[in-house]
Amino acid sequence: MLKDRLDPAHRTTGIIGPKKRRPSRDSDVALESKRLRSKMDSVSPSSGTHLSANTNSSERSHRIPKISRKVHACTECQARKIKCDVNPPERSICTRCSKKKMRCVVNKSLQSLLGEGTEWKTTMEENTQSLSLAVSKILSVLDLPSLESFAAQQQNTQPQVQQAITRSVEAPASRPFRTSGMAMTRENSQEPTQSRASDTLVTDPMGALYEVTKLRNLRSNNLHRNGYVHAARPTILEDDFISKGKVSEADAEELFRTFSTSLNHYLWGGIALVHEDLVSVRRSSSLLLAAIFTVTALHVPGKEQVFDICYAEFTALVCDSMFDRYHTLDGIRALCIGAFWLSDVSWKLAGHAVRIATELNLHQSYSRAMRGSREHFEGARLWYFIYVCDHHFSIAYGRPPVIHEDATITNHEKFLNLPGISQADFRLHSQVSVFIILTRVYNTFGPDIEQVVAEEDLIRLRQFNHALDSWRLHWESQLTPNRFIATYPAKGVVLHYHFARLQVSSLSLRGIQQGGMHDLTIDRRDLANNAISCAASILQTVLDEPGIRNSVVGVPIYLHTMIAYSAVFLLKVQQKWKAYNLSADATLIRDLVMRIIRLLLDARAGERHLSRHIATGLSKMLDRFTSWEAGEKSRNLLVDSGGISQDEPTNPAAHMWEPNYAISDTGILRMFDSSVPFYDEHYFPLGFFDVMSAGQPDTEYRHRE
Structure with a gap:
């Protein structure tokens, strides 16, 4: 009888007697696991070790771990071993949990976790590949190094950055000179597209040298081959000298407010400072922040100690910028601000500003702005700002100016026809106009202060004076009062007029x-009296x-x-x-x-x-x-x-x-x-x-x- 009951052939014939409930598959698995554990317990540790030692290594290498079955029931139904109709994601709550208002939780099996991980990994790989292609396309359009070169640069610079941080922590009062090997790194030769420079027949010689060698240190530090950098990476506020406690928050706010409402407007207002608040300046450029604080503390009574701190910080940042590859427009503004007010370093700062500006191709911004490029408008405006800064000190020191007269300078008034021009631009270009005249005087009569102006050349001095008369008539009426500095803009034209005529007439x-x-002639005496x-x-x-x-x-x-x-x-x-x-x-x-x-x-x-x-x-x-x-x-x-x-x-x-x-x-x-x-x-x-x-x-x- 027992044999017949165990024979599968008899189970389908219907046996008289009480119907027994067949164990579920989960219970079968549980019984099988129990039998396996009992067999393992009966094996001694020594015998287990012996068996393990005799196991074939090839079998171990080819053994495939079992994957648990997919879970079809929630935890509540599993605990009671009843059928569960949950089927995520179509049906996220089973009928029993819904009626009982219980939380229906389905524990994920290893198989489902592996499946989801594979799906997530595939999605991330596709997204990363798309992002890499997009960035590579952007880099090729901007004529920048390939994407792979940035990873190498980051690996090379991380130890240097860590060493620099360590040195600054150990010796905060000193700024060691950064010594490094000459960067002879080469750009990746497998570029997706041909650079625009190679498509141009006429280019600068250094551009041709770069095209041949692909040495990164031969390139300008600008993002655009014919443009300039608009902004650098944001400055970390926690790392500037305000956060370090060198200048208090109260002093910082006072100095910035004084500069923005007073000193900034003597520099034609809105050109040297384009930021509306202190936080914006701190995020943009530490060099600009130090320049503003230094020149303002110089003017405010009782701020001598703050001036010493800011001056030291400013000069240190200027020294650091000397060999930097990447610069910003705000960095140039900072150098000009320092040059206009810090008498002991004015000439050096002005020259440094001109060099950086030409690296950023600001001298080409005028032509592009006139062709309708709004992104070059600010660059052209800043180039005229630098021109005036350069000539302020070339005239004062009797040295030849660095920026020469070209079409950008001679046609500067055409720039005033562009949209977005303000009174600040008119004031600035009045200065450009007068320095064009004075530069021509310098070029005409030369730098030799012992060379007597010939009698027949005195008429040229009168011609320059007539040009200055016309300059005053043209510009004085166009400059309106400023709410911060009153009538200074128009009265400043009068002051510049007298000073220019003094310089010209004294050459007699x-x-x-x-x-x-x-032997003074009447003409020479008349010019001297003038x-x-x-x-x-x-x-x-x-x-x-x-x-x-x-x-x-x-x-x-x-x-x-x-x-x-x-x-x-x-x-x-x-x-x-x-x-x-x-x-x-x-x-x-x-x-x-x-x-x-x-x-x-x-x-x-x-x-x-x-x-x-x-x-x-x-x-x-x-x-x-x-x-x-x-x-x-x-x-x-x-x-x-x-x-x-x-x-x-x-x-x-x-x-x-x-x-x-x-x-x-x-x-x-x-x-x-x-x-x-x-x-x-x-x-x-x-x-x-x-x-x-x-x-x-x-x-x-x-x-x-």
Whole structure:
């Protein structure tokens, strides 16, 4: 009977008796697992080890692990061993859990997990491949290195970055010079598309060299072959000198607010600073942030300690930027801001800004902007900004400008016809226009300050003066008042007009020896008197025009150069050439210089601001001028009384009142070297237009302490 019941053939015939429930498949699996465990328990450890040691290694290598079955029931139904109708994703909750309002959870088997993992991996591979193709296409269009080269660069730079961080943590006060091997890395030769440079027949020689060698260090650091970088990677706010506690948040907000509402508008407003808040500047450029804080702290009384911190940070960042491959427009703005106000590094910063600008191809932005490219509008505007910065200091130091006159410069007024032009652009281009004239003067008469202007060339000086007259008429009426700096824009045109005419007219006296002064012609004398009149007009304009007088603290150092040059010119003319009846009034000169000194001393500015040093230097010069006048009066009394002959040589002591105003090539003032005396006549930046230095006696006044 038992055999028959176990025979499968009899199970289908229907046996009389109580119907037994057949075990489910899950229970069969459970029983089978129990039998296997009991067999394993009966095997001793030693025998298990013996069997394991004798197992064929080839069988182990080909053994395939079993995959668990797919789960068809939720955990609640599995626990009660009842049928479950859950079928995700079509049916996510079974009937029983829905009626009982229980949570229906289906535990995933290994098979389902592997299936989902394979599906996810396939999807990610497809997405990554699509993304890689898209990035490669972008890199080829932008003429950048292939995608594979960036991974190599990252691997090479990570140790260097870690070392730099370690050095900065160990020695935060010092910035070690970065020494590295010359980067002779080559671009990936398998480029998807031909570069646009290779499609052009006429290209720059360095571009041809790069096309042949594919050396990355031969390329410009711009993203566009003919464009420029708009922005670098965002600066980490937690890594700037504000977050490090060098400058407090309160000082930072105050300095930025002062710059944006005052100093920025003396740089034609909206060109040097395009950010609306401090956070935007911090994210954009640490160099720009340091430049703004440095020049602002220079102007604000009581911020000397902040100035020292910011100045050190700024100069360190400038040094770091010297060998950087990647630059931004904000970095160039930072260099120009520093050049306009930091007298000891102005020439160096201006030259550095020009170099970076040409690397970014800003000199080509004008032509593209005129052809309708809006992305090059800001680059063209910044190129004119750099042009003015360059010429401010080439004129002041008597050095040839770096940026030469080309179609971009001569046709600069066409730029004002583009949409988006503001009063800031009109003010800036008025400066471009006047420096075009002064540069032509420099190129016409050369840099030799001992070369006398020939009589037949005096007519050319008059022609340049007529050009300056036209310049004033054209621009003065176009500049409207500014709500931050009042009438300074239009009054600044008047000031620049007088200064330009002073420089042009004074060339009539260049190289003239004292012994030959009797031969002054009417034309030469007329030009000399015109120069004297312009110098006096500059000082009177500064003193009498509220828009200028209130701007003594705030204007760039070029206008302080105007004041210093005019005062020195008048004092020199009266001292050296009084005998030749030029229209120099000693009383008027003394009064103007005294009032200028008082104005500069009363100005509210930081201790290192240039106005204080100019006042100190002019005070010394005025004292010597007064002593010289007293000596001249005593000599005239002796001549009138017959004590000495009028033709008799002057007492050698009289030469003490004729200081030698030598041209200084060391700059205006070194801010941190206490061994350099305060701003005196030896540190005035008188270069090409310093007509008084040449041809004078070599006597030197030694100040008696």
